[in-house]
Amino acid sequence: MTPDQNIFLNDETSFRQLFDTYFDRVFDFIAALSKSDYIAEETTQELFVILWRKRNDLHEVRNMDQYVFRIARNLAINLLKKAATDSKLATQFYDSTIQHTSEVLEKISHKEVQSLIDQAVAALPAQPRKVYLLSRRQHMNYDEIAIVTNLSRNTVKNHLQKALQEIRKYLIDHNYQPVIALMLMRYFR
8 A cells, every 4th residue: 555545545445455464563563562472462353442433534645654663663562661660561561471481482493592602601700700600500699699709789780780791792782682681691690
């Protein structure tokens, strides 16, 4: 559907054409914007409800792409804002994200992820690597690591935070989404 087409969308056939043209594109756009299939699904559904209600006026729209994607973006932003203040919606969003992440984690090979984390750890500078290994592999707390390394507790904490940040970045750079990278960091210590 191009902007110059004079299609009146007040019948189901024309509206179905609009739906077929935009559904996947809008869903992918919102999923990329929000990093959430849940937000993308809710937003895409709401968008088409709005378009259906305005179907008699859509013939006046000069640039349908711009119109559709502007509404979609605004809806996604509003839903994210609402999720930040509405505990029930935030819980639904969280549950959806956890369910999706769990499904993804099931598909990921334990060996593959552990190998990737090992590569990330090997690439760390000496001190953060040592602190990370003592914390995650030897299960030492900050105070125990401080004694073993002869560093202050705060320095140990800073080195561990730096190590975790670098490992997360490494996972993200190797195509694991930020939420999944965080989950992997917790699961594969």
